[in-house]
Amino acid sequence: MTDRTSELAENLARVEERIGAACAAAGRAREEVTLIVVTKTYPASDVRILHGLGVRNVAENRDQDAAPKAAACADLDLTWHFVGQLQTNKVRSVVGYALGVLPGPRRTRSAAPPGAAEREGRELGCLLQVALDAGSGERGDRGGVAPDGIEELAAAVEAAPGLRLGGLMTVAPLAGPYAGRQRAAFDRLMDLSTALRVTRPAANMVSAGMSADLEQAVAAGATHVRVGTAVLGVRPKLG
Ligand SMILES: *Cc1c(COP(=O)(O)O)cnc(C)c1O
Secondary structure (H helix, E strand, O other): OOHHHHHHHHHHHHHHHHHHHHHHHHOOOHHHOEEEEEOOOOOHHHHHHHHHOOOOEEEEOOHHHHHHHHHHOOOOOOEEEEOOOOOHHHHHHHHHHOOOEEOOOOOHHHHOOOOHHHHOOOOEEEEEEEOOOOOOOOEOOOOOEOHHHHHHHHHHHHHOOOEEEEEEEOOOOOOOOOOOOHHHHHHHHHHHHHHHHHHOOOOOEEEOOOOOOHHHHHHHOOOEEEEOHHHHOOOOOOO
16 A cells, blocks of 8 residues: 555545444434545545545546546546536536536526537536525625525526536535534525425435534535545645
8 A cells, every 4th residue: 555545545434434423423324425525636646546445426626627637537437526616618528527516507697508418418417506604696705606596596407408406515604694603504505405305306415514514514414525635635725
């Protein structure tokens, strides 16, 4: 084992232990929670090591970094998730490697790309990013739509050829009423998910929780946690 391999193995084991303990505490089965390792700013060689350690879901937030990394790992059995803000003209590129997940497009307009995903012959699952710190009709500091914007964005995704509404995601707000209250923020996301699933039962993914707050997300009922730092180390700069 190289030093990097043992480092990633140890980190991954610690994260697995945390997820397992959080599931046990919440009375949930471990299989109910999918770990997505956020590999942004780290090289394709790390993705390869993680795959060797059993990771099957990875995420990137910039298409220009993700596309070459995904190409370098094309021989691996991996699901690529896109967790950044996406412009219309990038959809086609992301569809090229991501079977999975992207959060809400920056504007409703960009939720309707010109059939790009359809032309690629497969559907791209979209998670709408909910900004719990955004007021009615506003956007959040860290991206996403205010809760009262979910319906309109959901309808836009459903109307877009090649896109499928997968569910909701959030990043715990740094400001506003939910600052420092991750569990309350994730509970609120779950309530919004429950409301969404009344009319759209298939949109059942709830992506919440990162390195610092994955326990709170699992406790609230998240189906996916997105973990970067705790597996790969502190990023040199914000990715
Ligand atoms: C970077 C990133 C993460 C991972 O954050 P860590 O704190 O490093 O675990 C999760 N979600 C999104 C959307 C990100 O951009």
